[in-house]
Amino acid sequence: MSLLSPTPSSAGQSYDNPVSAAFADTFADPAVIRGLDGYWYSYGTSDPLREGEGKHHRLPIARSTDLVSWTYVGDAFGADNLPPYAAPGSLLWAPDVRYLDGRYVMYFTVTNTTSTPHEWDYSIGAATAPTPTGPWTHLSAPVVAPRPSGDSYWNTIDPAQFTDVDGRKYLYFGGFFGGLWVTELTPDGLHTVGQPAQVAIDNKFEGSYVVRRDGYYYLLASSANCCAGPTTGYSVLAGRATSPRGPFVDREGQPLLASRAGGTPVLDQNGNRWIGTGHHAQLTDLSGQDWMLYHAIDRADPFLDQPYGINERPMLLDRLDWIDGWPAVRAGAGPSERSEETPVTRGFVSLTDDLSGWRGAGWAIQDGYVRHTDKGALTARQAVGGDVRAETDLRLSGQSAGELAGQSIGQSAGLRIGGATVTVSGSGLTVTAGSARRTVALPGGATTWRNLAVTVKGRTITAEVSSSRLGDPQATVRLDSPVPLSGTFALVADGVADFDNVSVAKLAKPVTRPAPVPRTGKLVDADEFDGTDSAWQWVRQDPDARVEGGVLRWPVQGSDLVGTANTASVLLRDAPEGDYIAETKVTLDLGEDTVRNYQQAGLVAYVSDDDFARLSQVAIWNTRQVEYGRELSFAGRLSYGGNIVGPPARTTWLRLAHHVDPVSGEHEFRAGSSRDGKTWTWGGVWTFPKDTAPRIGLVAHGGAQPAVNAEFDYVRIYRSPGAASVNG
Template identity: 50%
Template sequence: MRHRRITAALGAAALALGMVGAALAPAQAGGGHDDGPATSYTNPVTADFADTYADPAIIRGKDGWWYLYATSDPLVEGGEFGLMHVARSRDMVDWEYRGTILDEGSAPSWATDTSFFWAPDIRYVDGQYVLYFTVTDTELNAGDDSAIGAATAPTPEGPWTPVAEPVVPPRPDGGGFFWTFDPSMLADDDGSRYLYYGSYYGGLWVTELDPSGLRAVGEATQVAINDKFEGAYVLKRDGYYYLMASSANCCAGPSTGYSVFAGRSESPRGPFVDHEGVSLLDTRPGGTQVLVQNGNRWIGAGHHTVVSDLSGQDWIYYHAIDREEPWLSEPGGINRRPTLLDRLDWVDGWPVTRAGAGPSEGSQTGPVAGSLLGLTVEDPAEGRALRGSYRPDVDEQSGDHALVRGRVWTDEAAPEEVHVELDLRTRRTEPFLVRVGRGSNRIEVEVNPGERELHVEYGHGRFQEETTVPIPEEYDLSVWTALQVHVVEGQVHARLSESRLGDVIAEVGLELRPGILRSAPVELRGTGAHVDNLSVNAAHEPVAEMVAEPVRGEVLVEESFDDAELDGWEWVREDPAARVEDGALVWPLTGADLVGAGGSGGLLLREAPAGDWMVETKLTLDLGDTEVRNYQQAGLIVHADDDTFLRLGHVAIWNTRQVEFGKEVNQDGFLSWGGHTSGPPADTTWLRIHHTTNDAGEHLYRSAFSTDGESWRWGATWTLPAGSDARVGLYTGGGAQPETEAVFDHVRFYDAG
């Protein structure tokens, strides 16, 4: 059985700070931590208890634990399909398996006996936990009629009560049903809640939810084109809504090219566009690369969630495939997809994993999950780290915590640049205050339940400035609410949220005068305010630059196609329709293809230079706009044999036109093909493949494309074994109708140093 588918007060302060949706600050340069209690880890982080743990979702419970959920694959080799899984951790790194989520007695009554439960999304909504998930088949219709279900619980581990009806019901398409997969919820600062869902067949959509978060209301809006994205995840940052989603086949074993892209919008309903302004709804769909395989052990990196640690650092949890061990041998056909963890940076306003370095291999500096100043995060009332007027208390959701009844302060001074985080619950109308600073140089963040306001002010000698935003009436402050306060040189930023997952109840920021920050204790003030999960850590310094991209060197070989004899080239299955004309190779598409057993596509190949190199071609190929031309294409190819090759081309995939970098390989007795979909081509597109070798002698090939010949989008890296005798050249393929021709202007090999 295959797992799943085959085929407004932020102003300058927020802009300068780079307020993250699920966190308040980007990563620290190099992944290090200033004085904070950081952990270390090696991917995959679920290796201690699981062979596969796909489609991860995470939340920090009000009890101080982090909880990690996964889709209903068998947990281990030879295991049975579960009804989703949950694990927990104190440090975001070492996970303890806690069991399955649903059973026969707690599954939705409208799900069939053979339905699977995929892609959980966990949120804290109005005092209870809500788990959204895909139900692959229901009793509501005949046929494969997927829907979005939900279950509620008082704790992250249950007991779970399924919702009586689908949150999003099956969606007929006239002959079947659109794929209603992969839910992701977002709460916004106007009191509204949204649910994003969908997949390749039907595209990505967003609908508003009722106040309970358990029922879709109003008209849904499409936010991404079909045949391109799934696994949506949305967070809010700097006034933008960021839609991140995965692309390509999730589950093609050793040729899985799954990866994550992003678009952003000033509205939760879009339109979402990438860094070049290309819409995710375009038939040549845009998308800024967030996460992509880099040539190490991990391929097919995608379907993610984003969460912040206790210093404000963003982290991305996602699944990936070990290219040397891609399958669970029992049951057969299931991809082995453990959960990985890596730093998520924000560079020039866009999310990117490890500044563009991609999935990590080997020991890494991990999240900050504890606290400075001697605080016990899960129980602030424990020990002597706090002074003042408070007493221990107990809550059924949070456990042990502190009841603040006046002025409370830390015994030690906090760092000058500080991240303070806590959970707050109050039934009183009196304000709750967080204060940082000394004397007249102080910063104050106030949650005022009576006035329904989040207020920030600071003083610097005689100077004082303040700003306030409303707290929507839809949010109940008598249940646990997260407060994050982030202070760095020049800014203070505060956010209230339910789940710490890009959701916003209220957020506010101010620019600070130079010199205001001082190392000082953190002070809390409240009247009957319950406080838990209090942490104080050094704030992070952002990563401001991407890792270096390949650089083109001197020309080693140039083919300008002014010689009809094509000296230095060799045809494999020569196409007599191809011709040299006006300084270009003109090659009509004839319907042949190389993919699969007995591939028949023609190739024009030559030997590659020794060492590291980069090959480039300029391709003109008119594939129309929206009509189905499966799978007309042309581009560059790296060819070891007809079952072992890589190809980078402009391709028509149903109604879309994309740049695809694919791989075919015969491994473990399986002939598999998969691809990485890179981005939006033009009728004239420049294509590049950059070749290097690693310490083991394996060949690494990284893709890039450009629509102007100057700015390049770098994408995935595929590998071929050491000793592969691969030649490089050109190919065409796909349907012969309607008639079209590929025009190759040149082929150049450059030194790549």
């Protein structure tokens, strides 16, 4: 334990991504938690940390005082320390770590068990420890056992734990093959209860993470491919619900369980160095600002050691904003190469190991924290005022087993800010301000360490109690105070209570305006498919494509551009100079739920058959998605990967926004989609080298059966006065 968060090792006001560079070249699927010792800990998937190392670290652990400068502190498990049910050679992936009822619990993917002969019978394992670095003790059986599907097994991967306001614990898990699921856990968090419920469709999501905010449960998950080297299009999407079991819907009301599955973009690549941004964890700094830790790929250095081996996925950190009730990294601007702001990890009021700067009787330092055994206050000599956020870890420490179990003597502990007092007791979380008072239940009480966070904004005081500080408060009270919320700051206790990690920081000013998105200006070129336009050129002309009735009807071809065959037709026109937006409206009746791989139609930015970016609505197994794929040549091979934009409809509007980077000269194409031609969802950016001249075109291919026509109403090209690039 430590009385306060350790002094940050980096005092600057900026940092460079990736934040894992000092100890690792790759640190994928990062989890994060602040330990009771005041340090921040991150946990990565089992890969070598450095190029040339050649040895997998079994869930490596890093530590930081400031969330920016990280140090490797060891692995959760040694080379021979696998769960007893794991088959030899099993890999451990994607950890999630929580502090639950007096101990740390780590959940992780186990790729192979001894219970079946199948090589990839994924399961969710767990281990417990007294500290964030261990020693970790495996459970004797999986938390979620392998789940058979025919002669294979569902992707029972990527666990994320969540505790609700009623004290019930849940575990989210799953991946592309099988979808995302939630199951209730026993009170200790180590076993499942009842039957799991599916919360997102298969073939679109993995890497779940759930937080509760303003009465909603937000499910954030990663989409597209994590590991396609220089064409990795991984991104984070979100849905929300009023229950931890769903149903989750996106900003437009599209369910995440639908065949045309919804998902509001949270994080997308933006044309800078970083692609494949995803599999994240979330945290809140001492000022109340949310941040996201995630992995990404440097598009110029996508592999560890040699091309087409392990994807090199270092850990990045960026601000997470909430815009009109939805999360967005840097307000939608995406990953940063250099950030000019850093997390707040030290308050302007804090405790030291000699209680200097504080006054009060009956308070003593014990085992690295402050203990009080009577009724009284420990008051900071520095007053507080304005909008602030105060927090402490606290524990009610009765002297008998009966008191510990039931907290029957009415002991309490908490914080006082100005004229308001916030306390935790056996009866719940209480906020008292003058004549106003409000109490809510706190499941489980506080006989083990809990975090109490109190926010003052104007005359409104909000208090939350959580176990892990990770977006799942077990009790929340909000009160409009009739008395001033400025003046003295104190720790208060009635009975035996322990306090640690005490701080007061200025409240973060939230970012509420979204980052700019591309906007259409003057129309500079168009084909309304009235039969008069002659600007098109074919690559492998399709005689079945025809213009009639004001639309281009193009039977979807049983061919493709991806790979070396290059048999699909492409209909092209020259693009204008400078910034522009190309738009089309395409109707493609792909039905729902059935497998029609990979019928698609849409726009393409085309340099050659092996160098293009394709934006289309497409059937991917049972789903219908808007995929923004990229193919290019890298290290003597062709590489293809995709990014996911908004959900399609039977008729979908598509846009490619072109921008020339003024520094590099690269061509940046950002993808957008719409279900009604009015409300647009903007996704990721693919880039082309400076010395290329991409043309704009149409495609309709991926599979000839069942027969279906793609119907294009028009292609329009607009000047773009808005920002097509959001990189930074």
